Amino acid sequence: MKNLTFLVLILxxxxxxxxxxxxxxxxxxxxxxxxxxxSKGRPLVYKNDDxxxxxxxxxxxxxxxxxxxxxVRSYGAKGDGVADDTSAFEKAWADACKVQGSTVLIxxxxxxxxxxxxxxxxxxxxxxxxxxxxxxxxPTNFGAWGKGLLQWLDFSKLKGIAIKGQGVIxxxxxxxxxxxxxxxxxxxxxxxxxxxxxxxxxxxxSTKPTALRFYGSxxxxxxxxxxxxxxxxxxxxxxxxxVQVSGISISSPANSPNTDGxxxxxxxxxxxxxxxxxxxxxxxSIQTGxxxxxxxxxxxxxxxGISIGGxxxxxTKACVSNITVRDSTIKNTMNGVRIKTWQGGSGSVQGVxxxxxxxxxxxxxxxxxxxxxxxxxxxxxxxxxxxxSVSYQxxxxxxxxNPIRLACSESTPCSGITLSTIILHPSLNAKNDSPFCWEAxxxxxxxxTPTVTCLRNGGPSHKQPSNSGGSC
Ligand SMILES: *[C@@H]1O[C@H](CO)[C@@H](O)[C@H](O)[C@H]1NC(C)=O
Ligand SMILES: *[C@@H]1O[C@H](CO)[C@@H](O)[C@H](O)[C@H]1NC(C)=O
Numbered sequence: 001m002k003n004l005t006f007l008v009l010i011l012x013x014x015x016x017x018x019x020x021x022x023x024x025x026x027x028x029x030x031x032x033x034x035x036x037x038x039s040k041g042r043p044l045v046y047k048n049d050d051x052x053x054x055x056x057x058x059x060x061x062x063x064x065x066x067x068x069x070x071x072v073r074s075y076g077a078k079g080d081g082v083a084d085d086t087s088a089f090e091k092a093w094a095d096a097c098k099v100q101g102s103t104v105l106i107x108x109x110x111x112x113x114x115x116x117x118x119x120x121x122x123x124x125x126x127x128x129x130x131x132x133x134x135x136x137x138x139p140t141n142f143g144a145w146g147k148g149l150l151q152w153l154d155f156s157k158l159k160g161i162a163i164k165g166q167g168v169i170x171x172x173x174x175x176x177x178x179x180x181x182x183x184x185x186x187x188x189x190x191x192x193x194x195x196x197x198x199x200x201x202x203x204x205x206s207t208k209p210t211a212l213r214f215y216g217s218x219x220x221x222x223x224x225x226x227x228x229x230x231x232x233x234x235x236x237x238x239x240x241x242x243v244q245v246s247g248i249s250i251s252s253p254a255n256s257p258n259t260d261g262x263x264x265x266x267x268x269x270x271x272x273x274x275x276x277x278x279x280x281x282x283x284x285s286i287q288t289g290x291x292x293x294x295x296x297x298x299x300x301x302x303x304x305g306i307s308i309g310g311x312x313x314x315x316t317k318a319c320v321s322n323i324t325v326r327d328s329t330i331k332n333t334m335n336g337v338r339i340k341t342w343q344g345g346s347g348s349v350q351g352v353x354x355x356x357x358x359x360x361x362x363x364x365x366x367x368x369x370x371x372x373x374x375x376x377x378x379x380x381x382x383x384x385x386x387x388x389s390v391s392y393q394x395x396x397x398x399x400x401x402n403p404i405r406l407a408c409s410e411s412t413p414c415s416g417i418t419l420s421t422i423i424l425h426p427s428l429n430a431k432n433d434s435p436f437c438w439e440a441x442x443x444x445x446x447x448x449t450p451t452v453t454c455l456r457n458g459g460p461s462h463k464q465p466s467n468s469g470g471s472c
Contacts, residue, residue, distance in 0.1 A: 069131075070096040071105040072112065079110025081137060086115040097124035106167060108133035115144050116151065116209065121158035121217065128158065132167035132225050138211070140175045148207025152231075155214045162221035163212075169227045171211040176204045176231035177256045177280075208232035208258065214240050223247050233260040234279065239289075243270040254302035254332075256280035261303065264290050273297045282307040283333070284325075288318035288347070298328040305335035305362065308352065310372045312345015312385040319347045319472035326355040336365035339390065340372040343409070344381035348472050352390040359397035361427050366392055367402075368417075368440070370409040384409035389416040390442075398427040403450055404435035413460040417442030423449045 070092045073079060077088035089112070096102040102125070106112060114136050121128075138152050139145070152171060155161055211230035214220050219242045226249045227234045234250045237243050245262065252259045261277035264270055266289030276299045277283035283300035286293055286308045300306055306325055311318035318341070330336045337354040359365040370384050387408065403424040408414035417440055426432050437454035444452055 068099050068101060069103040069105050071107060073105075073107055073110070077110075077112055079107075079112050079134060081111035081113060081135075083113065084115065084139075085112040086117060089114050089117060093119055096128055097121070100125035101127045101129075103129040103131050106130070106132045106134045106136065106165070108167065110134040112136050113139060114153070115139055116149050117153060118151075119153070119155040119158075121156055121161070124158060126158075127160035127219075128162075130155075130161070130163040132163055132165040132169070135168040135170060137170045138172050138209075138231075140172050142204060145205050145209070148205030149209050150207065151213045152209045153212045155212075155220075156216050158214075158217040158220075160219040161214070161217055162223070163225060164221065164223045165225055167225055169211055169225065171209075171228070171230035171234070173208075173229045173231040173252060173256060173259065176208050177259075204231070210234070210236045210263070212236070213238065214243070216240070218242050220244070225249075226251070228252060229256070230259055232258050233263045233281075233285075235261065236263040236265075237267045237270065238265050240267045241269055243267060243272075245270075245272040246274050249276045250283075251276070251278045252280055254278075254280055260285045261300070263287065264293060266290070268292050270294070275299070277301075277303065279303045283330075286320060286323060287311070288316070288320060290323070291319075291321045293323045295325040296327045298325075299331070300328065301331035301333045303333050305330055305333045305338055307335065307338045307340060308349060309338075309340035309385075310374070311341045311349065312347065313342045315344045315346075315381075315383075317347040317472075318345055318349075318385050320352075321348070321350045321472065323352045324355070325357065326353070328356075329358045329360070330362055330365075331360045332362070334363050335367050336362045336395070337392070338364070338367040338369065339387060340367075340369045341385040341387070341409070342372050343370070343378055344383060345385045346383050348386040348388065349390070350388050350472070353393070354391070354395060355393040357395045357397075359395065359399065359424070362397065362399055363401040364403075364405055365397065365399050365424055366395060366404045366406075366422070368406045368408060368414060370412075370414075371407055380410070382411050384412045386412040387414040390414070391418040392420070392422060393418075394421040396421070396423045397425075398430075399424050399433075400427050400430045402433045402436065404437075404448075404452060406435075406437040406440035406455070408437075408439040410439055413439035413441055415441045415459045417455060418445055419443075419448055419452060419455065420445035421448075422452075425449070 072088050072092045075088040075091040077085040092104050096104045208231040210233040211227055213236040216239045220240050221244045223246050228251045250261045259280040261279045261283040263285045265287035268291045270293045272295045274297045281304050283303040284306045308320055336359045435452045441456045441459050
């Protein structure tokens with residue numbers, strides 16, 4: 001009896017969502033393309049009272065099972081990898097959005113072709129689950145992307161959103177990676193769309209989309225899934241608070257340009273763990289506005305390593321703090337753990353710990369580059385993003401080019417850099433190279449291999465980070 005009272009109380013507390021469910025169900029009965037899908041979890045029972053409201057009746061025999069699962073298949077998605085399933089996804093999302101704790105189901109055994117789509121949330125109920133068991137593929141025809149878009153699958157302004165399952169998001173990015181002048185390779189389903197575009201328009205737009213983005217959302221979970229072959233970044237979080245990423249796999253070829261694995265900006269309280277990242281750019285890229293980022297048990301490679309920055313481009317102010325990366329492996333990458341800033345920026349990077357990182361065949365395992373310059377020659381400026389309190393503990397393995405390079409800014413030298421248990425050997429075909437430091441201050445806590453003699457003791461006395469014009 002106690003249990004029953006408890007159940008009724010719970011149901012009453014979630015009255016809003018039940019009403020939404022009930023309305024939804026009535027809709028479906030009227031023949032709207034709605035999904036009478038199997039309910040996950042315990043069925044809820046309601047009956048109509050005489051005033052037209054839905055009331056709970058704990059004693060009734062279950063006459064109606066209310067489902068909060070919306071399968072895209074029930075909205076007409078074909079899932080044959082050829083038909084355009086975008087509108088089915090849009091309808092399923094629109095209905096799921098009205099129900100608190102609902103599930104959008106993308107069932108296994110199907111391949112859904114979905115065009116660029118906004119899973120827009122400002123008017124949605126909270127805690128929606130996107131159960132991805134099947135595969136979603138991006139269009140590869142020029143026409144689907146207009147003049148170029150920044151996102152393919154874009155979730156925004158949600159409170160509680162989870163993407164889970166064993167499914168795959170495939171950006172089919174190879175058509176974007178190839179140079180515009182190279183032969184355009186099209187899948188069969190796109191051939192008709194291409195007709196009439198003209199041979200010279202065969203290339204894709206120059207703006208390449210991120211495969212999966214979350215914007216302006218809280219309590220975001222991404223778990224289990226695979227994201228592959230994105231035209232650009234695979235998974236991006238912008239302006240999010242409370243992010244959990246685990247058990248996912250990201251993969252694209254080592255030579256695919258700008259294909260970051262996970263990109264974070266303006267986000268707080270982010271945990272990324274138990275994840276495999278293989279791509280053509282940074283495995284994880286931490287940008288301005290990030291605070292409280294915890295990365296552990298991640299495998300990175302191929303790729304460019306795990307990076308904070310580039311920060312302070314075009315004189316901008318950047319603030320990054322409280323970043324931990326630990327218990328991870330980095331293999332066959334350009335860099336290991338890197339902090340990069342542009343000349344002329346302001347703000348700070350503060351409180352970073354890299355701990356227990358196993359590197360193997362990494363060109364530059366430990367790298368701070370405050371002279372970051374993307375291609376052209378960049379002039380030196382009188383300010384920079386200040387870097388302080390960065391600790392490297394137990395970084396072990398093999399390097400290809402330079403084991404330790406701390407190239408700090410003359411205007412705002414690095415301070416509080418600590419090194420302990422650093423053991424880096426040249427890989428089989430690499431030359432022995434000595435650590436390099438410039439304007440780097442800190443402390444060697446235990447003897448390192450190779451020996452570091454260039455780190456300066458104490459703190460920079462002549463200039464303070466506040467000179468850089470940006471306290472965060
Ligand atoms: C730093 O970030 C972690 C999450 O990674 C959080 O648990 C911790 O409270 C933060 N510490 C401070 C001092 O903000
Ligand atoms: C900027 O300053 C650094 C450190 O003094 C120096 O090595 C580099 O050559 C300078 N770059 C330019 C473009 O002047």
